[in-house]
Amino acid sequence: MQNQKPYYAVIFTSTQTEDIVGYSEMANQMETLAKTQKGYLGIESARNSVGITVSYWESLEAIKQWKQNSEHLFAQQRGREQWYNWYKVRICRVEREYEFEK
Amino acid sequence: MQNQKPYYAVIFTSTQTEDIVGYSEMANQMETLAKTQKGYLGIESARNSVGITVSYWESLEAIKQWKQNSEHLFAQQRGREQWYNWYKVRICRVEREYEFEK
Numbered sequence: 315m316q317n318q319k320p321y322y323a324v325i326f327t328s329t330q331t332e333d334i335v336g337y338s339e340m341a342n343q344m345e346t347l348a349k350t351q352k353g354y355l356g357i358e359s360a361r362n363s364v365g366i367t368v369s370y371w372e373s374l375e376a377i378k379q380w381k382q383n384s385e386h387l388f389a390q391q392r393g394r395e396q397w398y399n400w401y402k403v404r405i406c407r408v409e410r411e412y413e414f415e416k
Numbered sequence: 417m418q419n420q421k422p423y424y425a426v427i428f429t430s431t432q433t434e435d436i437v438g439y440s441e442m443a444n445q446m447e448t449l450a451k452t453q454k455g456y457l458g459i460e461s462a463r464n465s466v467g468i469t470v471s472y473w474e475s476l477e478a479i480k481q482w483k484q485n486s487e488h489l490f491a492q493q494r495g496r497e498q499w500y501n502w503y504k505v506r507i508c509r510v511e512r513e514y515e516f517e518k
Contacts, residue, residue, distance in 0.1 A: 323427060323508055325470055327460050331518070358429050360462035368427055368468060374511075394516055402515045406425055406508035409476075413504045414496055416433070 321355060321408050324377055326367045328401035337397045344389050351380050370408075377405060423457060423510050426479055428469045430503035439499045446491050453482050472510075479507060 330337070341359075348354055348369060353376025359367040371377045380386060393401070432439070443461075450456055450471060455478025461469040473479045482488060495503070 322511075323425075323506065325425060325427065327470075358466055358468055360464045360466055360468045362462045364460055364462055366460055366462045366468045366470060368429075368470075394518075398516065399518050400516065403513060404425065404510050405512040406510050408506050408508050409424075410507040411505060414500065414502065416496075416501050 319372075322371045322374060322377060323406045323408055324369045324371065325404040325406060326365075326369070326401060327404075328365045328367075329363070329399045330365065330397055331399050333396055335396075336392075340389050340392065340397075344386060347383070347385060348380060351383070352376055353379070374405070421474075424473045424476060424479060425508045425510055426471045426473065427506040427508060428467075428471070428503060429506075430467045430469075431465070431501045432467065432499055433501050435498055437498075438494075442491050442494065446488060449485070449487060450482060453485070454478055455481070476507070 345357055345359075348357060353372035355370035355372060357367065357369045359365070369380075371380070381390075447459055447461075450459060455474035457472035457474060459469065459471045461467070471482075473482070483492075
């Protein structure tokens, strides 16, 4: 994930219902699919009481295309119907970054 | 966390060492301290193989002040010495957001 150009992050925060049948399969499937999308840069995910998935993209256009991907649209709909009590999506422009490695 | 004005997110992604003695106490302490800072808007956190903490701020200036807070500086140093193998910090401008609630 090297970059000089500005890039974008989508912060997806969610809480789940008790019915998570099929959820982890779909999550894996969507992660695999995201990686094939134009402008995809990376993804990071963790879940405890709240789930946070951050995906990184080259442009707002790439984010829009991914949002409108037909398989992804189906997953989003099933998410609202079945898996999620609540979610929030924030589209962000990464202004600056730094890293530490031991 | 209502807002009309643009605001900022700090995405802190990390992997830990095996020596996490004192980590969760410090994490709680820093979360409590962050909440008292000027310009603080909210925080969300989850950890599995990777930890993701996203904090939200009114301005870049508020983020800078929080980064330079003396207790926080001490925690950052101890983090690099003891708890973290790797971390990455991304300062982001939230461009757009939407929410779903069941």
